[in-house]
Amino acid sequence: MPRTTHNVRVRATDTPQRVLVVDDEDALARLVAGxxxxxxxxVAVVGDGASAVEHVRTWQPxxxxxxxxxxxxxxxxxxxxxxxxxxCYIVMLTARAEEVxxxxxxxxxxxxxxxxxxxxxxxLARVRAMLRRPRATQPESAASVRIGRLRLDVPGREVxxxxxxxxxxxxxxxxxxxxxxxxxxxxxxxxxxxEVWGHGWVGDEHLVDxxxxxLRRKLGDDPAAxxxxxxxxxxxxxxxxxx
Numbered sequence: 001m002p003r004t005t006h007n008v009r010v011r012a013t014d015t016p017q018r019v020l021v022v023d024d025e026d027a028l029a030r031l032v033a034g035x036x037x038x039x040x041x042x043v044a045v046v047g048d049g050a051s052a053v054e055h056v057r058t059w060q061p062x063x064x065x066x067x068x069x070x071x072x073x074x075x076x077x078x079x080x081x082x083x084x085x086x087x088c089y090i091v092m093l094t095a096r097a098e099e100v101x102x103x104x105x106x107x108x109x110x111x112x113x114x115x116x117x118x119x120x121x122x123x124l125a126r127v128r129a130m131l132r133r134p135r136a137t138q139p140e141s142a143a144s145v146r147i148g149r150l151r152l153d154v155p156g157r158e159v160x161x162x163x164x165x166x167x168x169x170x171x172x173x174x175x176x177x178x179x180x181x182x183x184x185x186x187x188x189x190x191x192x193x194x195e196v197w198g199h200g201w202v203g204d205e206h207l208v209d210x211x212x213x214x215l216r217r218k219l220g221d222d223p224a225a226x227x228x229x230x231x232x233x234x235x236x237x238x239x240x241x242x243x
Contacts, residue, residue: 216228
């Protein structure tokens, strides 16, 4: 039976950020919710996938903390369904340490993952870093970037290749925008993490490689001979000239 939705109201603030915690382990869900509550977030907790999708649709949280191993509709299905109508940040929780699970979760639009057991403080720090990403203000020179057949509209958060729109997640767009803002510069994984995830982020830096892989796939960039996002061996990534 699906668990009843619990809402945890936070202390009064002008505009509290909303976080939806989705986990069928009630004790863990309440623990995580408590950390976010004490940090000033407006928190809701649900225990099944269908309720999670509906809650995202109606409540419109800024962040979803989503367990992969939900009964019935699992976290992958929830993530795929949510991405059809929302660009909220999604952090996957998984008890499985295998790399394939992390890659699958990110391939359907998750922004980050945390492997159980984890520190709620670390999870909170990652979410805080996500929400600090600058979105409204961008350097004037980076407002519109064209690299060969690729055009990036930063204020409008739109990407086109050969004048055809390319649908990216928030994180994928932010990675591309960071690279495109300084196309001559080579970004290490750590530098991209600082630009996109923020200085407070901790975790596996190879997360960058996963998002670069998704970017290349969506842009139609051949990994063996990339046109837009190039690998500089031993250093990192940079934007390459289009042909």
